[in-house]
Amino acid sequence: MDNVLEINNLIKSWPGFTLNLESLNLPKGYITGFIGPNGAGKTTTIKLIMNLIHKDSGQIKVFGQDNIRFQKQIRDRIGFVYDEGYFYEHLDPVLIKQIIAPFYSRWDEKAFQHYVNKFQIPLKPKFKDLSRGEKTKFSLALALSHNAEFIIMDEPTAGLDPVFRQELLDILSGLMQDDTKSILFSTHITSDLQRIADYICFIHQGKIVFHEDTDFILNNYIVVKGPNELLNEKTRSLFSGIREHSYGFEAMSRDRPEVRGLMDERVIIDRAGLEDIMLYTVREDSRV
Amino acid sequence: MYRLIYKDIRLLINYFIVAMPISIFFVIVFTRVYPGFGYAMGAFGIAAMFVIAIPSMEARNHSETIINSLPVLRTEIVRAKYLVAFLYAASGLLMMASAGWLVNISPLPFNLPYMNWKSVIITLILVSILISIYYPLFYRFYNQVVIFLINIVLFQLLFFFPSFISDYMNGHIDNSLVQQLLQLYLYTPWSLPLLGITSACLFLVVSYLFTIKIYTAKDF
Numbered sequence: 001m002d003n004v005l006e007i008n009n010l011i012k013s014w015p016g017f018t019l020n021l022e023s024l025n026l027p028k029g030y031i032t033g034f035i036g037p038n039g040a041g042k043t044t045t046i047k048l049i050m051n052l053i054h055k056d057s058g059q060i061k062v063f064g065q066d067n068i069r070f071q072k073q074i075r076d077r078i079g080f081v082y083d084e085g086y087f088y089e090h091l092d093p094v095l096i097k098q099i100i101a102p103f104y105s106r107w108d109e110k111a112f113q114h115y116v117n118k119f120q121i122p123l124k125p126k127f128k129d130l131s132r133g134e135k136t137k138f139s140l141a142l143a144l145s146h147n148a149e150f151i152i153m154d155e156p157t158a159g160l161d162p163v164f165r166q167e168l169l170d171i172l173s174g175l176m177q178d179d180t181k182s183i184l185f186s187t188h189i190t191s192d193l194q195r196i197a198d199y200i201c202f203i204h205q206g207k208i209v210f211h212e213d214t215d216f217i218l219n220n221y222i223v224v225k226g227p228n229e230l231l232n233e234k235t236r237s238l239f240s241g242i243r244e245h246s247y248g249f250e251a252m253s254r255d256r257p258e259v260r261g262l263m264d265e266r267v268i269i270d271r272a273g274l275e276d277i278m279l280y281t282v283r284e285d286s287r288v
Numbered sequence: 289m290y291r292l293i294y295k296d297i298r299l300l301i302n303y304f305i306v307a308m309p310i311s312i313f314f315v316i317v318f319t320r321v322y323p324g325f326g327y328a329m330g331a332f333g334i335a336a337m338f339v340i341a342i343p344s345m346e347a348r349n350h351s352e353t354i355i356n357s358l359p360v361l362r363t364e365i366v367r368a369k370y371l372v373a374f375l376y377a378a379s380g381l382l383m384m385a386s387a388g389w390l391v392n393i394s395p396l397p398f399n400l401p402y403m404n405w406k407s408v409i410i411t412l413i414l415v416s417i418l419i420s421i422y423y424p425l426f427y428r429f430y431n432q433v434v435i436f437l438i439n440i441v442l443f444q445l446l447f448f449f450p451s452f453i454s455d456y457m458n459g460h461i462d463n464s465l466v467q468q469l470l471q472l473y474l475y476t477p478w479s480l481p482l483l484g485i486t487s488a489c490l491f492l493v494v495s496y497l498f499t500i501k502i503y504t505a506k507d508f
Contacts, residue, residue, distance in 0.1 A: 050357050053507035076359040086354045088299065088345065099298050102291045103358040 010058030033193030079143025190274035226267035241280030252280035292368035331380035420495035
């Protein structure tokens with residue numbers, strides 16, 4: 001399987017934080033959800049991919065090419081949507097487009113007009129007067145109008161209402177009809193990804209916790225609730241994020257058959273959503 | 289790289305419109321108050337406004353993140369910034385020359401001198417010095433307050449620099465260095481401008497290399 005992105009032994013340190021990604025390969029033609037709590041290292045990873053910040057060590061390859069040595073060619077094939085607009089606030093979208101478009105060798109004006117109409121982006125007001133949703137749609141229209149093969153989105157749904165988030169997810173699903181495109185979608189709103197992501201990469205405290213097929217994650221991760229007396233040294237090892245109350249415990253496991261085998265009928269087993277997985281992974285074992 | 293230059297010029301369209309009436313005001317005031325340097329001061333003032341406006345605009349909007357995500361190299365971004373400054377200088381000179389001509393053919397009661405080659409050279413030297421100091425400091429500190437202070441001090445210093453030098457030489461005519469410079473200018477009129485241009489060019493190259501180093505090492 002071709003990879004659109006390959007990261008190996010990537011390290012970037014700041015005082016109080018170190019991003020350390022041993023290995024991350026994103027297959028071509030799929031949507032990969034990049035999840036993690038705030039401050040986990042999602043934006044740092046994206047900025048490293050885009051060479052906006054400098055790595056301490058390691059290697060990043062995009063389209064099989066080194067992301068620094070071939071940055072011009074690579075960026076020509078990447079569409080980016082950041083959490084903030086970062087465009088010139090005093091200009092209208094048409095003028096911004098006129099400034100951005102010439103940078104891309106494969107700019108497609110018809111595609112831009114198509115997306116502007118489809119997303120109903122107003123072109124007259126200044127960029128600063130657009131709503132948050134319209135700004136994101138405009139960024140997306142720019143990202144999609146130069147035949148980008150890899151779309152990187154950093155928290156594009158943050159602060160947006162559910163209606164627009166649904167609309168954006170539909171747009172992305174539609175894009176994936178073209179199997180030459182790949183998407184890296186960073187967010188901490190995990191419900192957005194549960195429906196559209198083919199793979200989920202979960203990052204926490206600068207390290208990858210897992211990077212797996214979404215179906216596998218949703219079928220295997222479980223939330224277990226039961227009486228405290230079922231917890232012992234052996235069963236505890238199956239769980240993470242154990243929370244013990246006076247009336248029982250709740251925890252997460254990724255080993256449904258083992259949990260079922262070791263515990264009796266008193267436990268309740270539910271499928272874990274991405275939000276549960278994030279929550280149980282992030283929190284320490286605790287007794288309340 | 290021409291796309292980066294085009295970007296800066298597109299961003300400055302409103303400034304160009306504002307600069308046109310300002311140039312008329314500049315040419316009337318400065319050519320009368322500073323007869324030898326009015327055109328250069330006005331052209332420098334306009335060019336400096338453009339030079340300072342764009343990086344400030346980009347810092348305010350955090351647009352460096354977008355620009356550095358486009359298919360361009362950081363060295364090209366810096367090179368474009370240095371080159372476009374000379375387009376601003378040319379624009380400033382053109383606006384001032386046109387303003388002088390317009391005032392002279394208008395019914396206004398002014399008879400202004402026309403622009404000469406000395407104004408062109410002084411403007412180019414002043415703009416070179418401005419960007420040589422401004423860009424490395426701007427990209428090093430990237431702080432609106434620091435930049436504002438640099439702008440005020442640097443602009444004032446350079447804006448009045450030619451008239452200050454002229455006044456100083458006139459006031460210290462007995463000084464041996466002043467006399468040597470005047471002799472040099474009298475017998476080889478091209479030597480002082482050449483010295484100025486050469487020094488400005490050297491300063492510019494050093495500044496460019498320094499800015500490249502700062503900018504390529506920067507995290508956005």
